[in-house]
Amino acid sequence: MLTAQMVDRLQQAFWDTLVMVSVSAGVAVALGIPLAVFLVVSGPGGFLAAPRLNRAVGWLVNGFRAVPFIVLLVALIPFTRLVAGTTIGVWAAIVPLAVSATPFFARIAEVSLREVDPGLVEAAQSIGCRRWDIVRHVLLPEALPGIVGGFTITVVSMIGASAMAGAVGAGGLGDVAIRYGYQRFDTTVMLVVIAILILLVSAVQFTGDLAVRRLKVR
Amino acid sequence: MAGASAILHRGAAVDAAAPAAAIRKAGTVRLEGLGKTYVSAAGKVVALNAIDLDICAGEIFGIIGRSGAGKSSLLRTINRLEQPSSGRVLIDGQDISGLDETGLVALRRRVGMIFQHFNLLSAKTVRENVALPLRVAGLPAAEIARRVEQALGLVGLSGKGESYPSRLSGGQKQRVGIARALVSRPEILLCDEATSALDPETTGAILRLLRDINQRLGLTIVLITHEMSVIREICDRVLVLERGELAEEGPVWQVFGAPQHDATRALLQPLQHALPEDLACRLRKDRRDPQDHAIVELGFAGLAVPDLARLARLAGDGPLRLVLSQIDRIQGRAIGKIVLALGPMTQPDAFAGVSDSMRVLGYVDSTDG
Numbered sequence: 026m027l028t029a030q031m032v033d034r035l036q037q038a039f040w041d042t043l044v045m046v047s048v049s050a051g052v053a054v055a056l057g058i059p060l061a062v063f064l065v066v067s068g069p070g071g072f073l074a075a076p077r078l079n080r081a082v083g084w085l086v087n088g089f090r091a092v093p094f095i096v097l098l099v100a101l102i103p104f105t106r107l108v109a110g111t112t113i114g115v116w117a118a119i120v121p122l123a124v125s126a127t128p129f130f131a132r133i134a135e136v137s138l139r140e141v142d143p144g145l146v147e148a149a150q151s152i153g154c155r156r157w158d159i160v161r162h163v164l165l166p167e168a169l170p171g172i173v174g175g176f177t178i179t180v181v182s183m184i185g186a187s188a189m190a191g192a193v194g195a196g197g198l199g200d201v202a203i204r205y206g207y208q209r210f211d212t213t214v215m216l217v218v219i220a221i222l223i224l225l226v227s228a229v230q231f232t233g234d235l236a237v238r239r240l241k242v243r
Numbered sequence: 244m245a246g247a248s249a250i251l252h253r254g255a256a257v258d259a260a261a262p263a264a265a266i267r268k269a270g271t272v273r274l275e276g277l278g279k280t281y282v283s284a285a286g287k288v289v290a291l292n293a294i295d296l297d298i299c300a301g302e303i304f305g306i307i308g309r310s311g312a313g314k315s316s317l318l319r320t321i322n323r324l325e326q327p328s329s330g331r332v333l334i335d336g337q338d339i340s341g342l343d344e345t346g347l348v349a350l351r352r353r354v355g356m357i358f359q360h361f362n363l364l365s366a367k368t369v370r371e372n373v374a375l376p377l378r379v380a381g382l383p384a385a386e387i388a389r390r391v392e393q394a395l396g397l398v399g400l401s402g403k404g405e406s407y408p409s410r411l412s413g414g415q416k417q418r419v420g421i422a423r424a425l426v427s428r429p430e431i432l433l434c435d436e437a438t439s440a441l442d443p444e445t446t447g448a449i450l451r452l453l454r455d456i457n458q459r460l461g462l463t464i465v466l467i468t469h470e471m472s473v474i475r476e477i478c479d480r481v482l483v484l485e486r487g488e489l490a491e492e493g494p495v496w497q498v499f500g501a502p503q504h505d506a507t508r509a510l511l512q513p514l515q516h517a518l519p520e521d522l523a524c525r526l527r528k529d530r531r532d533p534q535d536h537a538i539v540e541l542g543f544a545g546l547a548v549p550d551l552a553r554l555a556r557l558a559g560d561g562p563l564r565l566v567l568s569q570i571d572r573i574q575g576r577a578i579g580k581i582v583l584a585l586g587p588m589t590q591p592d593a594f595a596g597v598s599d600s601m602r603v604l605g606y607v608d609s610t611d612g
Contacts, residue, residue: 153348
C-alpha cells in the first residue's frame, strides 16, 4: 500500500500538475486566440489581408509545433531563464509548456474561426461594422463553441506533456510515476498515478463537452 | 403595328420617369459604365460589363437574370461589398469608390441589406442581432432599445426579442434580417435573393412586407432574384441581366408584355401556360375543311384592353369559344394572352387591332377543341 509519505508526494504532484497546466493553458488562450484571429483575417480572402506576414507567422507556428515537447523543454532553457528567472521547478516547466501549447491551440482555434460563415462577415460589413467589431461580435462569438472544444483538447494534451516536466525538476504526476513507479518498480504508485490522470482528463473532457453543449443550445 | 406603338410608348414612359426622380428625396443609385472582372488562376472572368443604370428614389427596382448572370456582383457594388473594376457607383450623386473605412461605414448605414440565407448571428438573440448596427454606431442604450423595439414591431416580431435565431422559422429569420437592415433607417434596402430560401406562402408574406415598408418609409428597394414572379409581385421597374450585360430594362409591365431579349423570354417561360396537349396535337397548319375552327392567340402587352364585348361583336353569330386565358394585371395593365376558337363564319383578320398582337395558331375540326 501507499505510505503516508507517498500520499503527500502524490498530493504535491497533483497540485504541481494542476498549476503547470492551468497557468500555461491561460497563457495559451491569451496568446493563441489573438494569433488565431490574426492568421484568419490576414490570410487569403481575409479582411486584413497581409500575405507575407501571414505566411511568416504560419511558418513560425509550424516550426514550434514540429519540435517534440521534450526537446523544446531543453532547447528553451535560455529563454526560460530569461522569463522565469530559473531553469528548475514548476515555473521553469510552465514556460516551455506555454510555448508548446500556444501554437497548438492557435491552429485549432484558427480552424473554428475559419468555419464561421463568410456570409456573416459580409452581413456585419453591410450593417456598418468595422474590422474590430467583426472580430468581437461575429468571429469570436460564432466560433466560441469550436474554440472551447479545441481548448479542451489542448488542456488534455498539455496534461500529457506535463509528464515530461520532470526533466527540469518540475515534479508533477508524470514525474512521480517515472521516478517511483518505473525506476523503483512501485507498481502501486504507477497504477494510482494512472488512475488520477484518467480521472483528471475525464473531468476536463466532461467540463469541456458540457460547455460546448451549453453554447450550442442557442 | 403593336410593336411600333409599344416602342413609342416606352420612350414616353422613360421620359416621364426622369423628372419624377428629380423631385423625390434621397435614395437614388446611379451606375456609370460599371464593370467587374474577377482574376483568378483559371483566368479572367467578366462578371459585369459596362452597366449604365439609374434607380429612382422610392422605387422598387428588380434585377433578374439566370444564375451566374452577375446580379449578385451588381447588387454588392451598391454598398461596396464588391469593388468595381471599372466605372462609377453614385449614391445620391456621391461617388462611393474612393471611400475609406469611415466613409464606407457611414455609407452602409444609409444602405441596408438582406440576404438569401438571412446571415443572422447565431450566438446573439433576435434583439441583439437587430441592435448590432446601432451598437457599433455607438448610440446610447436607451435609444437603441427604443429603435430595436420599433423595428421588431414594424416586421411583426414584437415579443420574439429574446429568442435565438435557431428557434425561428425561415420567414421569421428573414423578418429579423429586415429589422436589422432597417434599424439604421437607411434610404436604400438591397435584397439579395431574399425569398429564394422560403416556401411560396412565406415568400408572399415577405414580399408584402417589403412593399409595405417601401410605401410607409419611402425607401428605395433594389432586389435581385431569379424568379420573374417576384418581379411581377412588387417591382416597379426591372433590369434583365445576361452574362454580365444589360439585356433590357424598363417598367415591369412593358418587360412582361413585350420582352425584347431571349434571356427575358426564357425567364418568363415558367409563368406561361402552354397550349393544352390535347389541342396542340390536333392543330393543323392549314384550313382543310371550310367548317374548321381557327385557333387564334391574342396577345396583350399592356396597351390594348381585353374588351370581351368587342370580341363578341366581332365574332358575330359565333361560335366564339375561349380556349385558354392568361391575363395578368401588372401595374394596372393587362398583360398576357387569350386563345380563342373561331367558327367558320368569322375571319381571324377581323380580330386584328383588338389586342397588341394576334396570330393564328392553326386549325382544328369543328368538333374538336
